[in-house]
Amino acid sequence: MSNTSEASPLRVISLGGVGTMGKNMTLFEQRGELLIVDCGLMFPGTDHPGVDLIIPDMTYVLDNAERVAGVVLTHGHEDHIGGLPYLLEQMPALVWGTSLTLGLLENRLAEFDPVPGTELIGVNAGDRVTIGSFDVEFVRVNHSVRDGVGVGIHTDQGLVVHTGDFKFDQTPVDGISPDFQALGRFGSEEPLLLLSDCTNVERPGFAGSERDVGERLGRIFSEAEGRLIVTCFASHISRMEAVFQQSARCGRKVAVAGRSMVRNIQTAQRLGAMELPPGVEIPLEQVADLAPHEVTILASGSQGEPYSAMTRMTVGGHKWIEIGEGDTVVFSASFIPGNESMILRNVDNLYRRGARVVYGPEEGVHVSGHGNRDELRLMLNLTRPRFVAPVHGDYRHLMLYRDLAMEMGWPAERVLLLEMGHVLEFDNGQMVRAGEVAAGGLNVDGLGVGDVGEVVLTDRQALSEDGIVLPALALRKDTWELIGGPEIYSRGFVFMSESEEIVAELRDEARATYERLADEGPVDPERLYDRLRSAVGKRIGVLTGRRPMVLPVIIPVDLEAQPAAEDELEGVVGADEA
Numbered sequence: 001m002s003n004t005s006e007a008s009p010l011r012v013i014s015l016g017g018v019g020t021m022g023k024n025m026t027l028f029e030q031r032g033e034l035l036i037v038d039c040g041l042m043f044p045g046t047d048h049p050g051v052d053l054i055i056p057d058m059t060y061v062l063d064n065a066e067r068v069a070g071v072v073l074t075h076g077h078e079d080h081i082g083g084l085p086y087l088l089e090q091m092p093a094l095v096w097g098t099s100l101t102l103g104l105l106e107n108r109l110a111e112f113d114p115v116p117g118t119e120l121i122g123v124n125a126g127d128r129v130t131i132g133s134f135d136v137e138f139v140r141v142n143h144s145v146r147d148g149v150g151v152g153i154h155t156d157q158g159l160v161v162h163t164g165d166f167k168f169d170q171t172p173v174d175g176i177s178p179d180f181q182a183l184g185r186f187g188s189e190e191p192l193l194l195l196s197d198c199t200n201v202e203r204p205g206f207a208g209s210e211r212d213v214g215e216r217l218g219r220i221f222s223e224a225e226g227r228l229i230v231t232c233f234a235s236h237i238s239r240m241e242a243v244f245q246q247s248a249r250c251g252r253k254v255a256v257a258g259r260s261m262v263r264n265i266q267t268a269q270r271l272g273a274m275e276l277p278p279g280v281e282i283p284l285e286q287v288a289d290l291a292p293h294e295v296t297i298l299a300s301g302s303q304g305e306p307y308s309a310m311t312r313m314t315v316g317g318h319k320w321i322e323i324g325e326g327d328t329v330v331f332s333a334s335f336i337p338g339n340e341s342m343i344l345r346n347v348d349n350l351y352r353r354g355a356r357v358v359y360g361p362e363e364g365v366h367v368s369g370h371g372n373r374d375e376l377r378l379m380l381n382l383t384r385p386r387f388v389a390p391v392h393g394d395y396r397h398l399m400l401y402r403d404l405a406m407e408m409g410w411p412a413e414r415v416l417l418l419e420m421g422h423v424l425e426f427d428n429g430q431m432v433r434a435g436e437v438a439a440g441g442l443n444v445d446g447l448g449v450g451d452v453g454e455v456v457l458t459d460r461q462a463l464s465e466d467g468i469v470l471p472a473l474a475l476r477k478d479t480w481e482l483i484g485g486p487e488i489y490s491r492g493f494v495f496m497s498e499s500e501e502i503v504a505e506l507r508d509e510a511r512a513t514y515e516r517l518a519d520e521g522p523v524d525p526e527r528l529y530d531r532l533r534s535a536v537g538k539r540i541g542v543l544t545g546r547r548p549m550v551l552p553v554i555i556p557v558d559l560e561a562q563p564a565a566e567d568e569l570e571g572v573v574g575a576d577e578a
């Protein structure tokens with residue numbers, strides 16, 4: 001610790017990952033410089049229909065862009081790197097990470113348009129680099145994606161250790177053990193603060209070794225007589241490698257179904273983070289040429305994701321794979337809370353198709369990548385920090401971790417509960433709470449960031465409950481004269497073919513709305529849109545008592561280029577729901 005006159009207080013700010021799991025992001029600030037550790041995203045629950053993902057509110061970072069010294073990534077999971085492309089579209093940054101982490105980030109960045117100036121800088125576990133006034137050491141820990149690290153950040157106020165997502169696997173399948181020595185050395189430096197993963201604080205003992213999962217998969221593979229279909233997380237390199245190895249041992253070829261999986265396997269192989277037995281991988285279209293006992297299919301969609309390879313297979317909707325009698329399906333993944341019903345629906349459908357299904361914690365086909373209570377204790381004992389703050393947890397996890405640390409002798413005032421956006425300031429071994437910065441979640445929907453607010457979410461709730469109605473009109477582009485329609489299309493509202501009267505009334509309402517507006521003078525399409533929306537919506541309310549979303553579709557038609565206005569309308573949404 002340097003207590004020189006220029007020593008600056010250290011500010012620690014969490015922008016995500018505490019209180020609610022997901023979108024992990026932590027800021028460290030000293031001498032006017034910012035160091036960012038991780039920049040993740042989270043996948044929304046059912047209260048955010050249609051929102052693809054949520055990223056941290058990064059206003060504070062963007063407002064202070066010129067003060068950002070760099071970004072450090074602990075590992076390649078989306079909840080740690082997934083928000084970064086959105087930041088890099090608004091400001092350049094220097095980004096440090098291990099090779100697989102940066103490889104996974106590059107896959108994501110390919111879909112974005114980062115501002116020039118960003119640089120990705122590869123590091124190895126054990127490296128120590130200077131980032132502005134911070135001195136950062138990268139330390140090997142085990143996790144469910146390879147090449148994960150924790151970081152030791154040397155600051156003016158002392159050493160801060162951030163564990164990243166970790167567990168201690170003493171028989172890791174990649175042969176790379178956690179760096180107990182470095183963590184122990186950190187302990188001898190009397191760290192100021194430990195930020196510890198607390199995800200599995202509810203579970204006793206140790207999380208277990210990935211090696212045991214490989215062995216269990218091996219037994220299942222040996223017993224299976226028909227085809228094997230295995231699903232796991234697409235980022236779980238070790239698990240996918242085990243599926244290849246066990247398949248090779250049993251004389252099976254492996255076909256991979258799912259784009260994210262194929263891409264991650266290629267990336268990991270290219271970076272030397274994955275080694276597959278030669279000649280085992282085959283393309284999906286060759287599966288049909290082989291006998292069932294010669295085939296393993298590795299499929300994405302372990303969480304029951306609606307359009308995933310796995311889900312399509314469970315309903316007979318996959319182009320190449322039809323699951324049936326004699327097949328064994330293995331869910332080699334945890335059920336993330338919130339996804340259970342989707343996953344179990346897939347399990348049901350697989351049983352319906354006659355498959356044998358292996359799933360759930362008792363089967364031993366999955367271990368967590370996060371340490372259990374004894375691993376959390378071990379981390380605390382190795383690093384012996386003055387202050388400790390649990391991260392990567394829902395609120396109950398933070399509280400349980402606080403109890404765990406207090407049982408081990410840390411006084412209550414030194415177990416810190418971070419809150420999103422709250423600033424903790426450390427000076428001379430003391431901590432004070434020093435205000436707040438903007439924090440929260442931004443909804444990302446397709447290409448838009450932060451433009452999906454409460455109003456839109458309410459709309460979407462309406463959409464999912466009462467459906468959507470689209471009154472469609474074709475208007476002459478020059479005079480805005482009505483030349484086609486109105487037609488009424490709908491989805492999820494009523495069975496249109498059985499509701500001719502309603503449709504006829506809505507068509508009349510739309511026409512009358514157009515005519516009233518035309519009587520007032522030249523038709524303005526925007527006003528027409530608003531009037532249609534309100535008039536048709538009211539009419540539906542009167543007729544059915546329901547409130548579907550009404551989205552008028554106004555098609556300007558250039559008569560010279562396109563004489564067939566009715567054809568234009570056909571193209572809008574196709575035929576009515578039947």
Ligand SMILES: [Zn+2]
Pocket residue numbers: 075077143165
């Ligand atoms: Zn992780």
Ligand SMILES: [Zn+2]
Pocket residue numbers: 024077079080165392
């Ligand atoms: Zn994580």
